Each structure stands twice: as C-alpha cells, then as structure tokens.
Amino acid sequence: MKCSRAAIHRKTHRIPEIRFEDQKLTSFAGLVVYQPLFSRIGLKQQLGSCFRHLKVSPIFGHGVVVLLLVVHLLLGYRRLQDMRYYADDPMVHRLLGLGRLPDVATVSRTLAGLDETGVANLRRLNRQRVLERLGALGLARITLDFDGSVLSTGRFAEGTAVGFNRKKKGSRSYYPLFCTVAQTGQVLDVWHRPGNVHDSNGAKAFILACMREIKAILPRATIEARMDSAFFNDDIVSMLDREEVEFTASVPFERFAALKTLIENRKRWRRLDGQCSFFETDWKPAKWQDRYRSVFTRNQNRKQYKGAVQLDLFVPYEYG
DSSP, X not given: OOOOHHHHBOOOOSOOOOOOSSOOOOTTGGGGGHHHHHHHHTHHHHHHHTTTTOSOOOSSOHHHHHHHHHHHHHTTOOSGGGGGGSTTOHHHHHHHTBSSOOXXXXXXXXXXXXXXHHHHHHHHHHHHHXXXXXXXHTOSEEEEEEEEOOEEOSSOOTTXXXXXXXXXXXXXXXXXXXXXXXXXXXXXXXXXXXXXXXXXXXXXXXXXXXXXXXXHHOTTSEEEEEEOGGGOXXXXXHHHHHTTOEEEEOOOGGGOHHHHHHHHTXXXXXXXXXXXXXXXXXEOOTTOSSOEEEEEEEEOXXXXXXXXXXXXXXXXXXXX
16 A cells, blocks of 8 residues: 555654553564654654665665664564564554554565665764764773674575684575674674684774764774684784774694694793682794783683593592
C-alpha cells in the first residue's frame, strides 16, 4: 500500500510524562530516555545529511532507516525480520517521528540504494561524535584497541567471502577491523572487509588515520595502542614508533623460532605471583632495524595425567 510522506512522518517535540502508577505500558517504554538524547544532539537530522547527495530519496529516507537500525539494535534485535515485534509500538513511532514503520522489504531496498559516499559520510559522522566526546572529557591518556571480528552471514551477501571462521567453518563472512576507545567503550571507526583477508589487511593506513584524528582533537594527550599478534610486523610497529605512540602487541610465537631458544635458556625469572613469573629484555626479529622492550611470561599449568582414570582423591596432580 502506497502512502504519502505526510501520512508517515510525525513531528514529536514533547517528552511523554512517566507516572509510576497502575497503567498500561508498552514493552519498549524505556525508549523514552532516548528521545531527549536524540533531540539534543540532532541525530535524525545529522543522519539525514549523510545521504543528501542521493538523488532518489524514498518516502522514509535513508537517514530514518539508519536510525531505525540503531533503535533495532538498542532493543536487542539483530535480524530485520524481528521488526514485527515492535512494528505497532507507539513509543518506537514517537522516537522515530513516524506514523508507521517501514516493512522489511522497504528497509532492504533503502539500504541497497546506499553508495560509498553515503557510507563514508556515516563513518565520518560516527568519528565526529566520538571525537567530540573525547574532546569534552579532556583525557590525559587515550587507549585504542585494534582488533578484527568475524561476522557470519547465513546466505550470500555482497562483499562476503569464505575465510577464517572459528564458529562456522566454511561460511561466508565479513572481517571488519574495529578501533575502540578503551576509556569510554566507544567505537571510533570501522574498516569494512571481506572474510578472506588477513587481520592486518589495510591496518597500517587505518591505524595511522585513527591516531592522527585523536592527536588533532587532543594534541597533548598520550596515545597508546593495544593489538594482537596479527598486527606484529615491522611496518606497523615502526610507524607507531615514528608517531610517538605507546603500544603493546602480542608476539606470534610460532613465527620466530629464535624465541624458543631464548626462553628455554633463560635461568632467572622474576616472580609475579604464585602462578606467574616473567623477565624483560630488548629483542627484535633478525630482519628488523630497531629493538623494543619485550616482556615474556610463563604460567604454571597442570601436567596431563596419562594413567588410568581414577577419582581425583587418588590422583597426585603435578604442576610445571
């Protein structure tokens, strides 16, 4: 059924009054706290401005559909088909400023009409909101976590590929790279990638861009980066050193055979607690130019018992 734009959109300015008394509340009445927040920051207008360059504008608008997806995630849903659970909820309508919600097919067609410029504008808006918050906090130290995450897709989706997928082997997936601010838990930026790329694919330029944006808003803050072993290579580590960024990165033990000899020949370990000990040294791979501070740790683990299965009372566990 076709509807006009005037019949769908609603102007909502007044915040509903909450009274704790015997009355009928919707299942999503808690969304009332988001209405003044969205209105204060002008989220609906900002999302709409990200897609003004698109000539074909549907009745609902690309910005409204993106805002609907934000509310969809806030309510705890992940699949578009779950929109049926709140399609007639008046609180959701009020929050979005709509008289009725679009169906799943309309949302899918609207998302299919997005282009790279719109996605870039949306990423820029997300970074801008996070940077504004960091600037207001005025933190002396900013910790950025860089890590990839596998997002599986049940069916064929554009841009997916078969790659590393620990939970669903052989499934098509995405492998986006996230930059998260540890102090606030906010996602500064996302680098979208197919599922068949290495974790460090495109990471150097992505990390450098995130660092420089933080420096532009907080030039005196100390920036540190935390990464796993996938990002441990000479290009990324040297780049962080040149940018005067403090960093910690896990070392892929299997790639450097010399580390095994170094650790096995180590006699003096400093005790951290009853289970863990460590030692420090300046180490670098053979082909690297600079040395960096490296910390090696070891934990006491229970050795595997290969005898006959008995009750725990009669098994003398050995640790090493």
